[in-house]
Amino acid sequence: MPECFLENHAGLGFGLVMTDLLTTPLHALHLELGAKMVPFAGYDMPVQYPAGIMAEHQHTRAKAGLFDVSHMGQVILSGKSWEEIAAAFETLVPMDVLGLGEGRQRYGLFTDPDGGILDDLMFANRGDHLFVVVNAACKADDIAHMTAHLKGVTVTPVTDRALIALQGPAAEAVLAALAPAVAGMTFMDVATVEIDGAECWVSRSGYTGEDGYEISVPEAAAEALARRLLEHPDVMPIGLGARDSLRLEAGLCLYGHDIDGDTLPAEAGLTWAIQKVRRSGGKRAGGFPGAEAVLAQIENGPERRRVGLRPEGRAPMREGVELFEAESGGQAVGRITSGGFGPTVGAPVAMGYVPARLAAPGTRLFGEVRGKRLPAVVEKLPFVAAGFKR
Amino acid sequence: MKFTEEHEWLLEEGDLIVVGITEYAAEQLGDIVFVELPEEGTQVSKDDEIVVIESVKAASDILAPLDGEIVEVNSALVDNPAKVNEDPMGDGWFFKIKPADLSPMKDYMDDAAYKDFIGE
Structure with missing residues (x-):
């Protein structure tokens, strides 16, 4: 279970936590912006900036918010061909991977032999490889899981890139001013886009219920990109606190809380994420860990x-x-x-x-x-x- | 004005003590969205959890600083919890207590000691 940054406490005591925390390439910028930092999934992360959670939340819904999500795990799966990589990935997730078009992304789940959810993730067909983004708290386990079970596939964690989310109704106008091509993307499209000379892997997706983008950027260029985006009057930095209230209002699951190893996809309301081709009667039904339990629960109702x-x-x-x-x-x-x-x-x-x-x-x-x-x-x-x- | 280690301020007003939370505490808690107050007339003992406040981040309790009777509560906070953030040391007060014994007041911190306590 991820470390919780919203711990209830008795009385008004505030303690300092001093441990060996990891930092993201935007750490110095968070401090400069006056963020209140908390430990989250082993990283020292901003829970809020001086504006506060309420204002950050409202701003994201009204204009655009910038989120540092570099703590999440970015992983490249490569192999002989897209088909071989996709077929291998289908042995670990109940999603239609082979049917995912180039330049498209999908929501996915790793399941365990009992059908419980090991993690939720995003995966994208980037032509010659599959790009996966997993939760920070699960990334070591996920990488080990993929490395152990994906035959003929090379699992390469991406450790030299930051991940920045720009979310909200103004996100398109803000990012398109730097990279016009992003305006032509639709929800769940992915593309390689050059922004200020840096090769970015952009997806039109997020975790707020708003329109927006998630941008994988080389770590050396990350702070400059974040500053460039923050220069725009419509963009405000947003911490983990508002990220949580935004995703909650959007009805999105937080791994370790709303879904975990004891939760099956159907009861979690995630049957929509399991395409028909992988369900009973589908051409590639089953073939992932816990398929029997997962599919039975879809058929019988949880x-x-x-x-x-x-x-x-x-x-x-x-x-x-x-x-x-x-x-x-x-x-x-x-x-x-x-x-x-x-x-x-x-x-x-x-x-x-x-x-x-x-x-x-x-x-x-x-x-x-x-x-x-x-x-x-x-x-x-x-x-x-x-x-x-x- | 006196201060507790739980970040409450205590202001003597005649034979009553007005209690609220400090600006520092309000800032640490973040936007307050819910306040539950005790009933007027309640007899409380020191360290009883008598007020619940919830911010966007977490739930916290406010403890009774002294033994005594709650004689008045700031019921405006129930409909407008944000008042605590806007004016924690003024309009954001929580309750007035009639202490059984005023002598424990001398054990609480003064302004300088509290500033030192929070590292300012």
Whole structure:
């Protein structure tokens, strides 16, 4: 489970954590911008800048936010041909990899032999190779997993590139001013784009529910690119705090919280990510770890489901809050896996798992917060409509 | 004005003590989105967790600094928790307590000691 930067604490004590943390190529810039730094997945990362989480969140939805996501794992899979690499990758993920067009990206999952989710990731067909981006906290395990199981494929971690996300409705105009070609990309396109003389691997995607880009940039050019983007009046630096509230409102899973080794794709609401060709009856059905369990759960329907929950009052329901059917008595029927205040919604929002019979939007449940059962209503995800450019 | 190690400020107002959190604490907590106050008339003991505040980041408790009775709470914070960030040392106060015994006040930090405590 990733280190949590949102730890609850009793009293108003603030401690300093001094450990050997890794840094990203933008570390000095974060400090210069006045970021509050926290340990996250072994890295010293900005949780917020002086503007604060609320303002950073709102700015990203209104204009554009710049995120340092260099802690994430970038990996190149190479081999004799795209087909061989794709076929090998299909042995580890339940996605249609062979059918992914050149210059396109897809959301994926590594599954374990029981069908549990080892990590979620993005993978792209970049012509002669597959480019994979995995979660920071899982990257060592993911690289070992791929190296051990991908036959005929060379697994090369990319350690000399930063990863910068530019997210929000103004992202296209801001980035296109430096590299006009990015305006022609649509959601989940990937391309190699020269920006200020640096070879960047750009995808039109993100983790906020907004339109935007993720830019893999050589580390030597990363700070200059970040500064160039921040010069634009529409761009503000955004920390991990707002990244979390943005993705929560967008209904996106955080690995180690909303999905983990005990979660199967269907119950997590991720069946859409498993294309028909890999499901029962499909041409390349199964053939990935835990296929039997994963496909059976899709066919039979899961016993529990990940749902959105809107607490009726003002009190946020955070991760770990237990859910009940009644205001008093009875056993817990579910649990919140992510929750907090949604600045765009203007109220608390949460996600959690509930029995399938209680998963219909409008179902009223109770979350136990500090010993009191407070009402929360199941709501369709996302809480905030996506702004993708399809 | 006196200060606790839990970053509360305590202001004597007649025979009452007004309690809030310091500017430093408000800044550390970030945007506050939820405040739960005790009921007026509640008898509390020192270190009871009597106020819950939630910021965008986390939940925190405010402890009773003294034994006594809660005689007034700042109920405006319930509808407008952001007031704590806007004016932590003024309009953002949380409650007024009528202490059973004022003598523990002398053990709390003065302004200079608190500044030293937070490293300013």
